[in-house]
Amino acid sequence: MFLVSLSYLVEHLYQPGGFLKYLGELQSAFYFYPIVGAVVVSFEIILIIFLISKTARILSGRNYFFLPFLIGAVLFYLQTNYQYFSFNNLGVLIQVFSFYWIVRYFKGNFLWILIVIFPLQYFLFGSFSVIFLLSFSVFVVLNEKQKGLLKLVLIWVGGIIFFFVGKEFMFFQTTKTLLQFPYSVLKIGDQSFLFISTLLLISILPIFYNINTKLISSISFKRIKLVEITPFLIIGVLIFVSIPRIGKKNSHYFHVEKLFYEQKYDEIIAFNSLFPSNNILTNFFNNIALSETGQLNYKLFDFPQSSDSGTLFLKWEIVGEVLKRGGYFYYSLGIINEAQRWAYEYMVMRGNTPEILKMLIKTELINGNYSIASKYILILKKSVFYRKEALAFEEFIMNEAAIDSHPELGGKKLLKTKQDFFVISENPVKNLDLILAGDSTNKIAMEYKLADLLLQKKNARDYY
Secondary structure, eight states: OOBOSHHHHHHTTSSTTHHHHHHHHHHHHGGGSHHHHHHHHHHHHHHHHHHHHHHHHHHHSSOOOHHHHHHHHHHHHHHTSTTBOHHHHHHHHHHHHHHHHHHHHOOGGGGGGHHHHHHHHHHHHGGGHHHHHHHHHHHHHHHTGGGGHHHHHHHHHHHHHHHHHHHHHTOOOOHHHHHHTTOOSTTBTSOHHHHHHHHHHHHTHHHHHTSOOHHHHTOEETTEEHHHHHHHHHHHHHHHHHGGGSOHHHHHHHHHHHHHHTTOHHHHHHHHHHSOOOOHHHHHHHHHHHHHTTOHHHHGGGSOOOTTSTTTOOOOOSSSSHHHHTHHHHHHHTOHHHHHHHHHHHHHHHOOOHHHHHHHHHHHHHHTOHHHHHHHHHHHHTBSSOHHHHHHHHTTTTOHHHHHHSHHHHHHHHHSOOSOOOOOTTOHHHHHHHHHHHOTTOHHHHHHHHHHHHHHHHHHHHHO
16 A cells, blocks of 8 residues: 655665565555556556667667567566566566666766666665666677676676675665565565566577577568567467466456455345355355345355355464455454454554555544554555545544444444453354353354354265
């Protein structure tokens, strides 16, 4: 979640690569509008193709189609993984543009400016600056030979000195973090080999610009040159290999999640009735929607259920996506403090998101902790697209009557457990027993308990 404030920018300048992460978060903030997000991502990939083609034209005097379109196709393919972060293509684009800018506008002695530019590149863009460094190094070796050797040595030595001085006196990060950040295997969707291979190819492109391609350029089929149809061939192959990547399972889940955050519970149930899913998280949201509308025990088996009750409640986990969503089970039951703990732990582990902040605000308001709720509201007010919701929350500060009369907050406050007990995150069924032992009027807890018993009975019947 991108925040419009100077302090938020400063937070991203404590280590190399933080500014690129900042730009990526700014870009992804506009994914609030799906069409805008699609246009921005597409434009970035097209611009990368264009800049690589223009650079090739400047260095070789010839037009290149195959490599620019191939790189663009691979970046598009990587982007089809929903875990691929926006700063990856943005980092590639900035480095490709930097190299194009240098070979286009700076020649001869002006290249000494790179001694200053590379440390700045590294500070702003972190590990992605290596693309520029390698591209420039290959360019100097091939084009300036011995004349450029001194420049190359000074640039590398200057970069290494800046790295170690920064490590010891400025950034206070481990060597591994300083070398890798903001690159992360998780933030490219576990596509390391393809991603790193593509970056390496971009880095050594000047080598290919020095290869004589006249023989390849002369190949034609019925007067149509091979180099002219190459882009269309690449696009055709790209479509063929990308369609299976855009799976219904993920798109189905994201649609359900969007409806859930908008609290359109009836629409979730109707959608899952038409398009059943075996995704545990999808059915987890669906079961909460059933509970919120009082239909859980009537329609439990109208939808797929997991044998370990994972579709009813999620067990504690801090590695994957569970931590971000599991707290909604406790919020639905009225175990407000535990719902808050899940949200808070996610914020500590992964940072702010709009929905996590909303959960923290709601739980603090229900608990009457208005000063803490105000701090979270202030953060939400600094976001790009959630200021209106923050202002709506602000009306509840020091206004218990408004909270009590609110359909959601007042309802959860009535459900709030009155008896203290230790929540067992690994076995939520035990929590239901504790709630019912202390408050037998909690109909939602009774509904979940009955649903769990029905699920166990069904699994036993299926077993026998």
